[in-house]
Structures are given as C-alpha cells and as structure tokens.
Amino acid sequence: MKTVNQKAWFFVLPVLLLVAFNALIPMMTVVNYSVQETFGDNLFFWEGLGWFEQILRSERFHAALGRQFLFTGLILLIEVPLGIIIALSMPKKGFWVPVCLVLMALPMLIPWNVVGAMWNIFTLPDIGLLGYFMNHTLGIDYDMTQNPLAAWITIITMDVWHWTSLVVLLCYAGLVSIPDAYYQAARIDGASNWAVFRYIQLPKMKQVLTIAILLRFMDSFNIYTEPFVLTGGGPGNSTTLLSIDLVKIALGQFDLGPAAAMSLIYFAITLLVSWVFYTLMTKDDT
Amino acid sequence: MTIVLNNVTKRVGAVTHIKPTTLTLRPGHFNVLLGETGAGKTSLIKMMAGLDPVAEGSVTIDGQDVTHVSPQKRNISLVHQFFVNYPHMTVFDNIASPLRVAGMAKSEIADRVADAARILQLTPMLNRRPQELSGGQQQRTALARAIAKESRAVFLDEPLANLDYKLREELRDQLPELFAGRGAVVVYATSEPEEALLLGGQTALMQDGQVAQFGPTAEIYRNPASLTAAEVFSDPPINSARVIKQGTVVRLDNGVSWGVSGVAAALADGEYTVAVRPNYVLPVRSERATVPLRGRVAVTELSGSESSAHFTMGDINWVSLSHGTHPYEVGEEHDFYLDPSHCFYFGADGKLAA
Numbered sequence: 205m206k207t208v209n210q211k212a213w214f215f216v217l218p219v220l221l222l223v224a225f226n227a228l229i230p231m232m233t234v235v236n237y238s239v240q241e242t243f244g245d246n247l248f249f250w251e252g253l254g255w256f257e258q259i260l261r262s263e264r265f266h267a268a269l270g271r272q273f274l275f276t277g278l279i280l281l282i283e284v285p286l287g288i289i290i291a292l293s294m295p296k297k298g299f300w301v302p303v304c305l306v307l308m309a310l311p312m313l314i315p316w317n318v319v320g321a322m323w324n325i326f327t328l329p330d331i332g333l334l335g336y337f338m339n340h341t342l343g344i345d346y347d348m349t350q351n352p353l354a355a356w357i358t359i360i361t362m363d364v365w366h367w368t369s370l371v372v373l374l375c376y377a378g379l380v381s382i383p384d385a386y387y388q389a390a391r392i393d394g395a396s397n398w399a400v401f402r403y404i405q406l407p408k409m410k411q412v413l414t415i416a417i418l419l420r421f422m423d424s425f426n427i428y429t430e431p432f433v434l435t436g437g438g439p440g441n442s443t444t445l446l447s448i449d450l451v452k453i454a455l456g457q458f459d460l461g462p463a464a465a466m467s468l469i470y471f472a473i474t475l476l477v478s479w480v481f482y483t484l485m486t487k488d489d490t
Numbered sequence: 491m492t493i494v495l496n497n498v499t500k501r502v503g504a505v506t507h508i509k510p511t512t513l514t515l516r517p518g519h520f521n522v523l524l525g526e527t528g529a530g531k532t533s534l535i536k537m538m539a540g541l542d543p544v545a546e547g548s549v550t551i552d553g554q555d556v557t558h559v560s561p562q563k564r565n566i567s568l569v570h571q572f573f574v575n576y577p578h579m580t581v582f583d584n585i586a587s588p589l590r591v592a593g594m595a596k597s598e599i600a601d602r603v604a605d606a607a608r609i610l611q612l613t614p615m616l617n618r619r620p621q622e623l624s625g626g627q628q629q630r631t632a633l634a635r636a637i638a639k640e641s642r643a644v645f646l647d648e649p650l651a652n653l654d655y656k657l658r659e660e661l662r663d664q665l666p667e668l669f670a671g672r673g674a675v676v677v678y679a680t681s682e683p684e685e686a687l688l689l690g691g692q693t694a695l696m697q698d699g700q701v702a703q704f705g706p707t708a709e710i711y712r713n714p715a716s717l718t719a720a721e722v723f724s725d726p727p728i729n730s731a732r733v734i735k736q737g738t739v740v741r742l743d744n745g746v747s748w749g750v751s752g753v754a755a756a757l758a759d760g761e762y763t764v765a766v767r768p769n770y771v772l773p774v775r776s777e778r779a780t781v782p783l784r785g786r787v788a789v790t791e792l793s794g795s796e797s798s799a800h801f802t803m804g805d806i807n808w809v810s811l812s813h814g815t816h817p818y819e820v821g822e823e824h825d826f827y828l829d830p831s832h833c834f835y836f837g838a839d840g841k842l843a844a
Contacts, residue, residue, distance in 0.1 A: 389568065397561075
C-alpha cells in the first residue's frame with residue numbers, strides 16, 4: 205500500500221506562497237483590469253473581452269508589435285553570429301583570458317538607464333563624441349532625434365554593445381568545455397576549420413546557445429529602459445516599441461483596461477515564441 | 491613502411507619534455523611505448539602525429555620527412571585514452587568521417603565501414619549515437635575509425651586505460667589481430683608492464699622524456715640494460731639495494747649475503763646495486779629461492795591469484811610477489827627467500843654489470 209505523507213505539503217507551501225505573491229496575484233489584478241472599464245472613483249463596469257478585441261484590431265498595436273519584432277529580429281541576427289565569432293577568437297588559456305572576460309562583462313554591469321543616458325549623450329550632434337564626429341568631421345547628417353533611420357541604427361548599436369557579451373560568455377563557456385582530444389582527432393581525420401566548427405564546436409555550443417538566444421529574445425522583446433531614455437520612442441513613433449507604447453497607454457492616458465489587455469497579449473506572445481523556440485531546439489536531444 | 495625519429499626533441503618554454511630521441515618503428519608487430527605517467531609517451535606520439543611541434547631533429551614516415559607536415563597530411567590515425575567520437579553523429583558517420591573528408595566514393599565508404607564494424611562487432615550499433623553506447627563500444631567505434639581509414643601509422647595512446655578490467659582484457663586480446671596484416675606501423679602507449687608483455691612486439695622503455703631501452707619486448711624484459719630500464723619494466727616495482735661484492739660473495743647493508751657465480755663472480759670487487767623482480771622473492775623456501783631475508787611485513791595485497799607483501803629490512807623496502815594466497819599479518823616478522831640466480835647487478839653508472 206502506498207503511504208500518503210500529508211506533511212509533504214508543508215515543503216511545497218513556501219514556494220506556492222512566494223509564487224502567488226510575486227507572480228499570480230499581480231497577474232490576476234491585471235486580468236481583473238483587462239475585463240473592466242473604470243472612470244475613476246473606484247467605479248468599475250464589466251467590459252468582457254472588449255478591450256482585447258479593440259487592442260487586437262488596433263493599428264497602433266500592430267505597428268508597435270511590428271517594430272518590436274523588427275528590433276528583436278535585428279539584434280538577434282547581429283548578436284548571435286557576432287557573439288559566436290568573438291567567443292571563437294578569444295584565447296583559451298593564458299594571461300589574456302581574465303582580461304578578455306572582464307572586458308566582455310563590463311557593458312553588462314552598467315545599469316540600463318545609464319546605458320541609455322550614455323548613448324544619448326554620446327550621439328548628440330553638437331556635444332556627443334560620436335554625434336559631433338559624424339556631423340562635423342565626416343559631414344554625415346546623423347541626428348537620432350530627427351531622423352528615424354538614425355534612431356534605429358542607434359538603438360540597435362546600443363543593444364549590440366550592451367548585450368553581445370552575454371552571448372559571448374555563454375558560447376565561450378561551451379567552447380572551453382571541449383577537450384583538446386576532439387580537436388586533435390579532427391585534425392588527424394583531416395577536417396577543415398569549417399568542419400571543426402560545424403561538427404565539434406557548434407554541437408557543443410548548442411545548449412548554451414539555445415539559452416543565450418532565449419534570454420536575448422525575452423530581454424529584447426521586453427526592452428523598455430534603454431530606448432526610453434535614449435529616444436523616448438521618437439522621433440515621432442518610429443522607435444515606440446511595445447513596452448514603451450504600453451506605458452504610454454497605462455500611465456500617460458491612464459487607460460487601465462486596454463493597457464491590461466495589451467499586457468496580457470504581450471505576455472502571451474513572449475511566452476508562445478519562447479516555448480516554440482525552446483521546444484524546437486531541444487526536440488532531438490531526447 | 492617505417493617511422494624514423496632522428497634526435498627529436500620537444501621543448502615547452504625552457505623546459506625540455508623529450509630529450510633527443512632516436513627510434514625506428516616498423517610495421518608487422520606492436521611498438522609499445524612503456525613508461526609511467528609523465529614519462530613522455532604521449533609527447534612522443536603527438537610529435538609523430540604532428541600535433542606538437544618538434545624542437546629539433548626530424549620525423550620520417552616511409553622515407554618522407556614529415557617534421558613540418560600538418561597532421562591532416564600525414565595519413566595517420568590516433569585513438570585516445572578518452573573515447574573521442576563526434577557526439578551528434580551515428581556510429582556509421584563517425585567511422586566514415588575521415589573517409590568522407592578524403593573524398594572517397596560512397597560505395598567504398600559503405601564497404602569499409604561495414605568491414606570495420608564487423609571486425610569490431612559494431613554492426614548492430616551503426617545507427618546509434620556514441621552516448622547511447624557503453625564505454626567499450628565507444629572505444630571500439632574510435633578503433634573502427636582508425637581501421638577503416640587504413641592509414642600508414644596508427645597511434646594508440648593508452649586506449650584501454652578507461653575501460654573496466656573485463657573489457658580491457660577482451661579488447662587487448664583482439665588488438666594484435668585487428669592490425670595484423672594491414673601494413674601500418676602500430677604504436678601503443680601504456681603504463682602497464684604486463685600489457686607490454688602481452689602485446690609482444692617491440693618495446694621502448696621511457697623515463698623522464700628519454701628512451702631507456704628499445705628492443706624485442708621479451709628480450710628487454712629478461713635483460714634490462716640499466717637500472718632505469720629494470721625499474722620501468724616491473725610491476726610491482728623492482729626490488730633494489732646496495733651490495734658490496736667481495737670475491738664470490740655479495741653482502742647487503744644489513745649483513746645478508748649470498749654467493750655469486752658466472753659473470754657476476756667475474757666482476758671487480760666493490761659496490762653495486764642489486765635488483766631482483768618481486769616474483770623472485772618468495773614467502774617459502776624453494777629449490778632456487780634459498781637466501782633467507784627476515785623482514786617485517788608492512789603492506790599486503792591480494793590481486794587475483796597473486797599475493798604481494800611489502801616488507802622492510804632496516805632501511806630496505808622490498809616486495810615479494812607469489813602465486814596463491816598467503817596469510818600475512820601486517821607487522822609480523824617473516825622469512826622471505828631470494829632467488830640469487832635472477833638477480834641483476836648494476837654498476838655505479840646504472841648500467842647492467844651482470
């Protein structure tokens with residue numbers, strides 16, 4: 205007969221409480237807002253799925269979502285290959301290893317709003333180092349407060365500068381775990397550098413790379429602070445990513461219902477993409 | 491087909507790992523490199539394989555100077571102590587990988603892989619991946635890759651070291667016939683004297699980055715040219731001690747003495763080092779083991795059907811190895827008997843005197 209140990213619940217309880225307070229309860233209040241309309245005075249009216257319908261049909265939401273996918277897609281396309289290339293070219297042993305690792309980690313240690321402010325000042329056309337150099341020395345018209353293309357180039361460059369290191373460090377960890385014997389065997393087999401990368405290094409990096417892409421996807425899809433400080437979503441709406449738009453609706457216009465509905469849709473998209481990606485990447489490991 | 495090492499030296503920074511070494515390795519039998527960890531076996535193999543640079547001297551394979559030729563172009567195979575296979579490829583693809591790199595026709599690749607898999611009993615596993623195999627099967631896959639490649643030299647760097655006892659014996663028995671008649675120079679590194687004796691062929695005894703002695707395995711086992719060679723080729727370690735020879739009698743520092751005859755008797759009087767293998771120091775008197783050595787038992791070991799006892803006689807620590815099981819008590823005084831006809835005598839220069 206199976207023994208039932210009811211005391212085991214006490215071990216699960218702390219985790220349940222923790223998850224309830226930091227995730228479930230806040231999220232349920234959002235769900236609560238998303239199906240009601242309020243005019244202040246703590247008066248709420250039932251709205252059903254109206255807000256969801258409105259958000260999903262809204263051109264403004266479609267545009268922000270499109271910009272969000274464009275941003276995330278571009279930074280992944282740049283950061284993942286660049287991170288792999290940097291990791292491959294880093295030394296595997298010797299004096300330069302700690303130097304390289306510290307230099308790599310530095311951008312990630314800077315607070316996000318400081319990153320935004322740094323790049324803002326850096327790119328100002330008249331006083332910023334880069335802005336002044338581009339406009340006054342090279343004579344290229346570069347002003348991210350006026351020109352949407354310049355704004356996009358700037359936020360992409362900033363993110364690449366800030367976060368490529370994460371991909372580098374994870375890939376590097378995967379690479380140094382490969383014993384020398386594999387490289388020796390490959391050389392004796394007559395394998396080319398490309399074959400060594402394709403059949404030894406890439407398979408060994410696959411797991412960490414999956415984590416790296418997942419982290420970069422989620423972080424960049426939810427990015428707020430840096431572009432908010434850098435461009436504030438402008439010029440116009442050209443760099444208004446989903447989270448910036450969401451804050452505008454929720455705090456700027458105080459439309460709690462639509463903002464809550466949008467949050468839930470936003471969350472669902474992030475979750476769905478992450479889940480599909482992770483499932484595909486880990487499919488043939490089992 | 492031969493590999494010739496001509497005064498090859500290996501240095502890392504200012505440290506010399508391999509002192510000038512000259513060796514000629516031939517096909518048709520195993521060439522065993524025997525030595526302890528750190529003796530330079532792997533360094534020597536890596537230089538022959540082209541994985542490590544040669545500081546001085548030259549490496550010739552088949553008359554062709556390959557000293558500065560990359561491993562890709564040497565047409566060799568290497569099997570490591572660790573089971574090195576491409577993790578995400580099937581056993582078939584693993585065995586086929588060097589053949590594909592060489593641009594061989596598909597039908598020939600299939601033939602060669604099937605052949606190698608049959609010899610190494612891997613046919614049912616061809617579609618599996620390395621991590622789904624046991625350690626023995628993984629190492630057999632690595633061996634199959636070396637065989638299928640039909641290279642002119644095969645380096646086996648302690649290939650059985652990470653396998654369990656049973657598998658090791660099984661695979662060791664198969665190894666000589668695997669490579670028989672293939673015309674490749676087979677170099678086999680090991681740290682176990684017993685393995686060298688079982689594999690036969692030629693053995694190079696290595697210590698401190700030097701070849702102490704090279705020749706037919708049984709021959710150098712019977713006649714070690716130096717104390718170093720005798721030490722390398724003995725497990726448990728060979729017993730040695732200082733003796734003073736006077737006339738036809740040699741005397742240990744603790745007073746035990748025995749008579750010598752033949753070549754040993756003809757040596758000049760003076761100081762020598764006597765060395766005797768543990769299996770000629772026995773716990774019971776026999777027809778030939780006649781010289782009693784009274785010692786205190788320090789450590790005893792039972793391994794299979796053999797017993798060994800480490801015992802001390804004053805400053806001298808010796809080992810006795812005998813068939814059967816002997817009930818020693820640690821700390822007891824026990825008489826061991828030395829067989830004087832199997833003693834080696836080495837001069838002050840470490841060279842064999844008699």
